[in-house]
Amino acid sequence: MKISVYNQEGKETGQTLLPKEIFDIKINSDLVHQVVVSQMANRRQVSAHTKTRAEVRGGGRKPWRQKGTGRARHGSIRSPIWRGGGITFGPRNERIFKKKIPKKMKRKALFMVLSEKAKRNLLFVLDDLKLPAVSKQEKPKTKLMAEILKQLPCKGQSCLIALPGMDKVIILAARNIPKVQTIQAKDLNVLDLLSFKYLLIPKEAIKIIKETFLKQ
Secondary structure, eight states: OEEEEEOTTSOEEEEEEOOHHHHSOOOOHHHHHHHHHHHHHHHOOOOOOOOOTTTSSOOOSOSSOSSSSSSOOOSOTTSTTSTTOOOSSOOOTTOOOOOOOOHHHHHHHHHHHHHHHHHTTOEEEESOOOOOOOOSSSOOOHHHHHHHHHTSTTTTSOEEEEESSOOHHHHHHHTTSTTEEEEEGGGOOHHHHHHSSEEEEEHHHHHHHHHHHSOO
16 A cells, blocks of 8 residues: 655655555444543543541541430431431442453554554655754754644644654654644554544654554
């Protein structure tokens, strides 16, 4: 499968071949949905937590004697029916939402989404992606990265940049640009790909994707 290659000025410089084992897979929407649901569940952070009557502070003595007062009998002011007492059936942070998905299913779903990106012209390959060198005193320039993205067909749209390796200069330069996110090619996943309209990858990253996922 051939695809056009662009330079950082947005000009087409040639074509490259995409491995058909990754970029020419028929989509199965049910499988992709199953993997997305599992990834969202695995990323879920449980913060809501209520205390039971055993965890609420106080309530050590009996509020009043058992008989003779004319009132209902109670053993603790931390009973769930008291104001300030424990909560019955409230949210707890011990809940587990994780879902296990076989590696082969996750890999297949990833290939399906990559194939759809390529078929729908939502995948752009760069011959190289580098920013001008900056001194140690200067911070990576977001302005330079924004100018590069403006020259490409994905300008103004959400874009995921898959880097062949850890490039701190590009990561820091792109992190403040709206609707743009960077990720290493070896960490590509279905949820992140579907969260962005376009996928932007340097030519070198195709080799990393092939080596990482075809050897699993």
